[in-house]
Amino acid sequence: MHGKIAIYMDSTGRGTVTNSANTFFDFNRQIWNDKKSMPSVGMLVEFRTLSSEKKAEDGKLVQTSKTITGIKPSKFQEFKEGDFITEHDFWKTDNDDELEDLQNSRRSAYITELYRTTDFDTIEKIPLSFTIPQAIQKYFAHEILSVETLQANLQDEKEIPCILDYLILKRFLFKAYDTLIFMDNSIDQTQFSALKSIMMHLENSYKQMMADQKPNITKIFNETFLSLQCHYQALVATIDTRKNRLASLEAQMKTLQSEINLKSNATDADPEKLKARQERLAKLQKEAEYYRTTLKRLDAIREDFYKKNYNIFENAFKLSREKLFKKIVTGLNLCATIMDVKIWHLSLKSSGVKNSYFTMSNIENSFCSLSFAEHYLSRLNKSALNPFDQKLLVYIQKITKEQRKKFLVVTSDLDLLCKLKIENFSQN
Numbered sequence: 404m405h406g407k408i409a410i411y412m413d414s415t416g417r418g419t420v421t422n423s424a425n426t427f428f429d430f431n432r433q434i435w436n437d438k439k440s441m442p443s444v445g446m447l448v449e450f451r452t453l454s455s456e457k458k459a460e461d462g463k464l465v466q467t468s469k470t471i472t473g474i475k476p477s478k479f480q481e482f483k484e485g486d487f488i489t490e491h492d493f494w495k496t497d498n499d500d501e502l503e504d505l506q507n508s509r510r511s512a513y514i515t516e517l518y519r520t521t522d523f524d525t526i527e528k529i530p531l532s533f534t535i536p537q538a539i540q541k542y543f544a545h546e547i548l549s550v551e552t553l554q555a556n557l558q559d560e561k562e563i564p565c566i567l568d569y570l571i572l573k574r575f576l577f578k579a580y581d582t583l584i585f586m587d588n589s590i591d592q593t594q595f596s597a598l599k600s601i602m603m604h605l606e607n608s609y610k611q612m613m614a615d616q617k618p619n620i621t622k623i624f625n626e627t628f629l630s631l632q633c634h635y636q637a638l639v640a641t642i643d644t645r646k647n648r649l650a651s652l653e654a655q656m657k658t659l660q661s662e663i664n665l666k667s668n669a670t671d672a673d674p675e676k677l678k679a680r681q682e683r684l685a686k687l688q689k690e691a692e693y694y695r696t697t698l699k700r701l702d703a704i705r706e707d708f709y710k711k712n713y714n715i716f717e718n719a720f721k722l723s724r725e726k727l728f729k730k731i732v733t734g735l736n737l738c739a740t741i742m743d744v745k746i747w748h749l750s751l752k753s754s755g756v757k758n759s760y761f762t763m764s765n766i767e768n769s770f771c772s773l774s775f776a777e778h779y780l781s782r783l784n785k786s787a788l789n790p791f792d793q794k795l796l797v798y799i800q801k802i803t804k805e806q807r808k809k810f811l812v813v814t815s816d817l818d819l820l821c822k823l824k825i826e827n828f829s830q831n
Contacts, residue, residue, distance in 0.1 A: 404497050405477065406450055411442045413597030418442055420450060420471065423494040428452060428469045432600060436475040438607040439545035441552055441600050449499050450474035478503070480544065485533065487513065510633060517637035523701060529634045529708045535716050538628040539723050546608045546727055553601050553734045565805070567743060567772065569602070569735035571798050575779065576739050576772040579746050583770070587755030595742065602738045609731050612724070624716050635708060642701050649694040652687050659684045739772070747771045773802060 404422055411418030416432030428450070435442060442448075451473045478499045482490045487509035488502060496502040540547065569576070584590060629635065663680050666673075750756040750770035760770055768774035776799055783792060 404450060404452070405493055405502075406448050408442055408444055408446045408448060411444050413600065414593045416596055416600070418444075420448060420474065426469065428471050430471040430474050432596075434471060434473055436473050437545065439604055439611070440476050440548040441604050442474075443548075443552055447477040447480055447493065448474050449477050476545070476548070478544075510631070514633050514636045514640065517633060518640045521634075521637060521641075523638065523641050524697060526638075526701075526704070529632070529638055529704065532631060532633045532635075535628065535712065535719050538631075538716070539720055542623060542627050542720075543723065543727055546612075546731065549601070549604045549608055550727070550730045550734055553605065553738065565740075565802065566733075566736050567740045568798060569739035570732075571795055572739060572743075572772045572776060575775040576743055576746075578775045579743070579770065579772045582775070583746050583750060583753070583756065586759045587749075587753040589755070590749055590753065595745070598738050598742050598745075602735060602742075605731050605734045605738065609728075609735065612728050612731070618724075620717050620720055621713075623720065624713055628712070628716055629709070635705070638701060638705055638708075642698060642705060645694050645698050645701070649691055649698065652691040652694065656684060656687045656691065659687065743772050773799065777803075 406420040406422045406428070409419050409421045409427070418430055420428045420430060422428070430442075430450070432442070450471050453470045453472055477493070479488070479493055479502060482488060482493070486506070488506045492505060493502060496505065567576075580595065584592060659680055663677065663684065666677050666680070747769055750760070756770055768777060776795060780792065780796055780799065785796065788796060
């Protein structure tokens with residue numbers, strides 16, 4: 404059924420959905436069925452439920468529990484003038500397929516009305532039903548939602564020294580996280596839930612874009628833009644009708660011409676009937692010429708509309724996809740950096756990390772993804788690195804050269820050494 408998310412907590416991954424009858428249904432992040440977006444308050448959704456019922460004293464069945472078994476964002480998040488459906492229709496329908504059928508039915512009826520009422524003999528250009536930017540935004544709706552969700556959850560970035568590369572450091576980021584939780588199981592893991600969820604959805608969008616680096620723009624243009632242009636579709640219907648009529652006229656003329664030729668050579672030909680056939684042929688030829696002329700003009704208008712809009716769409720689509728891809732990568736890098744800083748902060752306050760990590764005399768780096776990456780590289784033969792490890796080495800060398808600060812501590816007091824380590828890491 405259709406509903407709207409009334410409550411959602413990133414920290415717990417739990418939320419509440421309300422339907423058209425103002426009935427409330429609880430759900431959790433584990434049953435969210437969309438990999439490219441995440442739940443947010445106010446989002447319109449489509450969900451399935453399992454309900455248990457019992458008989459009341461009056462004998463009527465009453466729902467005793469309402470369990471959501473699957474939930475995902477609706478294809479329809481906004482309702483604008485010209486969409487052929489309203490939010491009222493959303494609440495009146497059970498699912499997106501039903502709502503889409505209603506939208507298509509109303510669009511078809513409108514196209515039919517345009518087909519019947521438009522004077523195509525005088526039309527010079529085709530009006531747009533909706534714009535190219537609107538079509539592209541609709542196509543990338545889920546990816547845009549993921550990026551917007553990140554922006555809504557961004558924390559203060561003033562203390563971030565540099566933005567990390569998520570794709571290079573991912574394994575070490577989660578190694579640092581897992582090690583932090585292992586060393587100090589008192590740390591509340593839910594404070595990472597929102598970031599991890601955002602990263603998961605951004606990464607799914609990233610993977611899909613990487614897997615489809617050469618999308619079929621012609622197919623996308625036809626499905627997301629051209630097929631929904633009502634005036635264009637009415638013109639296409641008119642062209643098809645006139646072509647069919649012209650084909651019928653040409654068949655009639657061919658038959659009539661054969662009859663005239665046959666009768667003209669006959670000895671008992673009736674002059675009146677022959678004249679009538681010739682007049683009928685002349686009338687058909689005049690009508691056919693009208694259709695040839697108008698079809699040539701209408702085909703030119705159709706082709707001009709297609710070419711102009713396709714060229715604009717192709718360029719706009721490529722540019723929008725490139726910008727969105729960069730935003731997704733930037734989003735992943737921001738998430739990784741924020742999570743790494745959070746891990747770093749928590750490690751400095753953790754007695755578990757202090758006792759298991761900072762007290763070790765050979766530990767000279769702070770508790771973060773970069774340190775785990777350096778430790779990993781320290782065990783490898785630098786002259787026989789695979790491409791990924793070589794890339795990681797170059798990246799770590801660049802970061803340490805630009806960002807690392809070194810401090811000399813001379814002491815034989817291990818407790819003092821540990822204390823000074825934590826103080827230095829806290830201040831830098």
